[in-house]
Amino acid sequence: xxxxxxxxxxxxxxxxxxxxxxxxxxxxxxxxxxxxxxxxxxxxxxxxxxxxxxxxxxxxxxxxxxxxxxxxxxxxxxxxxxxxxxxxxxxxxxxxxxxxxxxxxxxxxxxxxxxxxxxxxxxxxxxxxxxxxxxxxxxxxxxxxxxxxxxxxxxxxxxxxxxxxxxxxxxxxxxxxxxxxxxxxxxxxxxxxxxxxxxxxxxxxxxxxxxxxxxxxxxxxxxxxxxxxxxxxxxxxxxxxxxxxxxxxxxxxxxxxxxxxxxxxxxxxxxxxxxxxxxxxxxxxxxxxxxxxxxxxxxxxxxxxxxxxxxxxxxxxxxxxxxxxxxxxxxxxxxxxxxxxxxxxxxxxxxxxxxxxxxxxxxxxxxxxxxxxxxxxxxxxxxxxxxxxxxxxxxxxxxxxxxxxxxxxxxxxxxxx
Amino acid sequence: xxxxxxxxxxxxxxxxxxxxxxxxxxxxxxxxxxxxxxxxxxxxxxxxxxxxxxxxxxxxxxxxxxxxxxxxxxxxxxxxxxxxxxxxxxxxxxxxxxxxxxxxxxxxxxxxxxxxxxxxxxxxxxxxxxxxxxxxxxxxxxxxxxxxxxxxxxxxxxxxxxxxxxxxxxxxxxxxxxxxxxxxxxxxxxxxxxxxxxxxxxxxxxxxxxxxxxxxxxxxxxxxxxxxxxxxxxxxxxxxxxxxxxxxxxxxxxxxxxxxxxxxxxxxxxxxxxxxxxxxxxxxxxxxxxxxxxxxxxxxxxxxxxxxxxxxxxxxxxxxxxxxxxxxxxxxxxxxxxxxxxxxxxxxxxxxxxxxxxxxxxxxxxxxxxxxxxxxxxxxxxxxxxxxxxxxxxxxxxxxxxxxxxxxxxxxxxxxxxxxxxxx
Amino acid sequence: xxxxxxxxxxxxxxxxxxxxxxxxxxxxxxxxxxxxxxxxxxxxxxxxxxxxxxxxxxxxxxxxxxxxxxxxxxxxxxxxxxxxx
Numbered sequence: 001x002x003x004x005x006x007x008x009x010x011x012x013x014x015x016x017x018x019x020x021x022x023x024x025x026x027x028x029x030x031x032x033x034x035x036x037x038x039x040x041x042x043x044x045x046x047x048x049x050x051x052x053x054x055x056x057x058x059x060x061x062x063x064x065x066x067x068x069x070x071x072x073x074x075x076x077x078x079x080x081x082x083x084x085x086x087x088x089x090x091x092x093x094x095x096x097x098x099x100x101x102x103x104x105x106x107x108x109x110x111x112x113x114x115x116x117x118x119x120x121x122x123x124x125x126x127x128x129x130x131x132x133x134x135x136x137x138x139x140x141x142x143x144x145x146x147x148x149x150x151x152x153x154x155x156x157x158x159x160x161x162x163x164x165x166x167x168x169x170x171x172x173x174x175x176x177x178x179x180x181x182x183x184x185x186x187x188x189x190x191x192x193x194x195x196x197x198x199x200x201x202x203x204x205x206x207x208x209x210x211x212x213x214x215x216x217x218x219x220x221x222x223x224x225x226x227x228x229x230x231x232x233x234x235x236x237x238x239x240x241x242x243x244x245x246x247x248x249x250x251x252x253x254x255x256x257x258x259x260x261x262x263x264x265x266x267x268x269x270x271x272x273x274x275x276x277x278x279x280x281x282x283x284x285x286x287x288x289x290x291x292x293x294x295x296x297x298x299x300x301x302x303x304x305x306x307x308x309x310x311x312x313x314x315x316x317x318x319x320x321x322x323x324x325x326x327x328x329x330x331x332x333x334x335x336x337x338x339x340x341x342x343x344x345x346x347x348x349x350x351x352x353x354x355x356x357x358x359x360x361x362x363x364x365x366x367x368x369x370x371x372x373x374x375x376x377x378x379x380x381x382x383x384x385x386x387x388x389x390x391x392x393x394x395x396x397x398x399x400x401x402x403x404x405x406x407x408x409x410x411x412x413x414x415x416x417x
Numbered sequence: 418x419x420x421x422x423x424x425x426x427x428x429x430x431x432x433x434x435x436x437x438x439x440x441x442x443x444x445x446x447x448x449x450x451x452x453x454x455x456x457x458x459x460x461x462x463x464x465x466x467x468x469x470x471x472x473x474x475x476x477x478x479x480x481x482x483x484x485x486x487x488x489x490x491x492x493x494x495x496x497x498x499x500x501x502x503x504x505x506x507x508x509x510x511x512x513x514x515x516x517x518x519x520x521x522x523x524x525x526x527x528x529x530x531x532x533x534x535x536x537x538x539x540x541x542x543x544x545x546x547x548x549x550x551x552x553x554x555x556x557x558x559x560x561x562x563x564x565x566x567x568x569x570x571x572x573x574x575x576x577x578x579x580x581x582x583x584x585x586x587x588x589x590x591x592x593x594x595x596x597x598x599x600x601x602x603x604x605x606x607x608x609x610x611x612x613x614x615x616x617x618x619x620x621x622x623x624x625x626x627x628x629x630x631x632x633x634x635x636x637x638x639x640x641x642x643x644x645x646x647x648x649x650x651x652x653x654x655x656x657x658x659x660x661x662x663x664x665x666x667x668x669x670x671x672x673x674x675x676x677x678x679x680x681x682x683x684x685x686x687x688x689x690x691x692x693x694x695x696x697x698x699x700x701x702x703x704x705x706x707x708x709x710x711x712x713x714x715x716x717x718x719x720x721x722x723x724x725x726x727x728x729x730x731x732x733x734x735x736x737x738x739x740x741x742x743x744x745x746x747x748x749x750x751x752x753x754x755x756x757x758x759x760x761x762x763x764x765x766x767x768x769x770x771x772x773x774x775x776x777x778x779x780x781x782x783x784x785x786x787x788x789x790x791x792x793x794x795x796x797x798x799x800x801x802x803x804x805x806x807x808x809x810x811x812x813x814x815x816x817x818x819x820x821x822x823x824x825x826x827x828x829x830x831x832x833x834x835x836x837x838x839x840x841x
Numbered sequence: 842x843x844x845x846x847x848x849x850x851x852x853x854x855x856x857x858x859x860x861x862x863x864x865x866x867x868x869x870x871x872x873x874x875x876x877x878x879x880x881x882x883x884x885x886x887x888x889x890x891x892x893x894x895x896x897x898x899x900x901x902x903x904x905x906x907x908x909x910x911x912x913x914x915x916x917x918x919x920x921x922x923x924x925x926x
Binding site: 048049050051052053054077105106109110114115116117122123125126127128129130131132133134135137138139141142143146147148149151152153155156158159160161162163164165166167168169170173176180183203204205206207208209210211212268269270271272273282285289400401402403404 | 461462463518522526527528529534535537538539541542544545546548549550551552555557558559560561562563564565566567569570573574578579580581582583584585586587588594598601605607622623625626627628629630631633687688689690691692693694695696704707824825826827828
């Protein structure tokens with residue numbers, strides 16, 4: 001079943017800028033250094049108010065001081081997830097050197113994915129409301145907590161009046177945001193600032209997530225997130241994310257900036273919340289749609305960034321889905337999951353994988369899967385140390401706890417055929 | 418080859434109108450559903466009025482498990498989706514759509530599970546006494562409440578959909594955008610059918626308090642039935658509402674092949690940001706006008722062919738002025754000849770849900786040739802000088818209808834629907 | 842009568858409620874300058890009004906949030922808190 005291409009050939013969507021803020025690094029260089037070396041950054045959850053939770057290990061951003069990157073005026077009126085989005089968007093725009101002033105404001109849009117919203121801000125205002133009364137809820141609650149806050153603030157700060165959107169999907173939403181960016185480019189936009197950032201570690205946000213049996217209850221960082229192994233016991237929550245400048249290919253070429261990668265194909269399916277066995281077929285179909293969309297043969301995939309949930313039946317389903325969709329190539333292609341070193345942050349999780357995929361192609365190196373050693377599936381999972389390679393085409397996979405499956409095909413600078 | 422998209426099913430849960438027949442009857446009668454808040458004790462709040470749904474999930478056919486798992490807004494969506502799928506002749510058991518991998522879902526919500534998130538917060542924080550909340554007091558499905566994706570996920574489970582599923586959250590344009598994205602999903606050949614809509618149930622203390630604090634809501638507490646007064650000179654803010662609507666969007670040939678009835682054709686969609694202010698709107702309406710122009714362009718329809726504008730018409734001073742300016746900018750002199758009404762005068766402003774409810778109203782208007790009125794409109798405002806269809810519905814043959822929306826965050830969206838059976 | 846609420850207090854609230862660093866002397870010395878020019882938007886001004894209402898335990902009169910300049914605002918606030926006291 002072929003996804004319609006039409007104008008797609010004429011207007012390709014390329015990545016020209018990356019902005020990353022993650023537990024293992026603030027800024028692309030720091031993120032790549034830690035990711036390449038497989039340095040792990042999981043740690044005891046130390047957010048005040050979280051001491052008694054059964055989830056003890058998380059990936060937390062340590063070296064990020066929003067005040068150094070964002071005006072205090074904006075910090076006061078936004079939640080941490082938007083602080084991270086504003087900072088990451090800035091980094092991406094700087095990286096791409098997008099000539100914002102030369103473009104029509106209607107030609108540049110913003111699309112983010114958000115699955116946890118402004119939880120810390122919201123908890124403060126809830127405390128005001130129930131502790132002191134309705135008149136103690138401040139005016140910024142109306143714009144800080146909701147899922148659309150980051151897209152709105154990035155759009156206003158940059159003067160971007162183009163297509164603006166927000167998908168509040170679960171983990172797979174990060175890939176959906178990039179697919180939306182690509183669609184807007186097809187429909188005529190010159191550039192879209194796209195990605196996802198999350199900050200879901202505030203106490204009430206964590207309490208809201210404890211119902212997921214997929215969350216790791218392990219007490220030691222080294223044993224908490226071990227996908228594809230017999231010790232798999234769930235996933236570790238994280239925070240942060242990546243924003244990208246996605247640009248129309250011709251425009252990027254005309255201004256002579258390096259093309260970092262092509263968003264070549266996307267596929268999405270749904271197989272139900274926590275029905276991991278069924279996600280096998282769902283993920284395999286999403287991969288096939290994405291490959292077809294990208295006009296990419298399975299053998300062309302040089303590296304797979306796995307969803308790697310860390311739940312035995314989900315890991316098995318993913319390994320089988322890769323085999324189902326890629327055939328014999330599925331057991332030979334290098335697979336990796338850098339997120340075991342810094343956790344999964346809702347919609348932002350796959351955006352960090354996309355950033356890692358772009359960097360892996362650029363640096364000709366497949367980063368390893370931190371903490372993981374003995375793999376119990378038919379997968380060539382890259383473990384222990386980075387593996388030199390020449391990946392020209394990456395497949396990024398993501399599944400959400402509410403049942404979403406998504407696959408994104410990313411080609412290197414050599415490009416689309 | 419362009420794939421055309423038609424609307425083959427409708428389902429609505431609106432204040433004063435559970436189900437499409439009751440909803441349409443209410444709109445055409447010009448009745449209002451705004452009243453004093455009953456969902457909680459609002460005595461200490463500035464605005465104490467809302468358009469609430471008298472909603473009994475059991476009477477609406479939901480199972481005990483669906484009720485336990487789902488926040489109020491998801492419950493609304495499940496009821497609306499059931500009605501829409503039945504109406505379209507598409508059921509999970511098989512009739513209608515053949516391939517579940519070609520059925521998608523796209524649902525919008527601005528504030529998602531605000532009801533349960535707030536109720537459980539009270540328990541785990543001992544009414545705001547502690548920051549280090551006690552997880553042992555949380556309800557069993559709080560994790561579903563925390564995930565806005567539970568909305569589309571719940572509808573997808575109900576529909577037996579395995580295609581692309583998404584939850585859209587662009588503030589008060591969520592409904593238009595979710596349905597617009599569904600249209601694009603079918604247009605791009607990623608699905609043949611999309612169950613698309615929106616739901617929000619924001620009549621909760623926190624949401625009411627935050628609109629209190631920015632003085633966006635009406636304080637006409639003594640006369641709730643007449644509090645929502647879009648475009649009227651005496652308007653004093655919007656009246657919060659709640660609700661859900663679901664539309665079944667279907668590729669034209671797919672619908673024809675199974676002999677489905679179409680309410681209308683979905684022709685065009687566009688959304689832009691105003692990059693101006695999170696809550697403020699410009700006087701000129703330039704960005705909304707851009708969205709209208711692009712939606713018309715997408716639909717290949719000239720502004721002069723629009724026969725009815727379904728307004729955002731929230732009833733705040735700035736919105737109604739902004740929107741009037743935007744419509745005049747896009748439709749020119751034709752704007753003065755085109756009826757433009759706001760159903761928020763009757764069903765309130767249900768944030769993310771309202772765009773879907775308004776598109777359901779537009780589909781019905783096209784199918785019945787009747788334009789719903791703006792209730793409570795009495796005194797003209799010199800800055801709002803269009804034909805707002807005061808108080809009484811108007812019979813009018815309609816070819817093309819435009820629906821617009823604005824949302825916090827600067828979102829400006831426009832949708833064009835056309836009478837079914839027209840040429841490409 | 843000494844005014845309870847003056848430029849000093851306003852500058853402190855602009856910092857606390859809206860994250861703006863403004864010199865009280867600049868607020869006092871440029872009577873023509875608007876809040877917008879000082880970087881304060883409508884939500885920031887509403888935050889200040891809310892803070893004052895809670896601090897003094899009295900409603901501030903409705904026009905306060907539409908004041909364009911610091912001096913106008915200071916007058917309205919003093920009138921409200923004097924009347925309410």
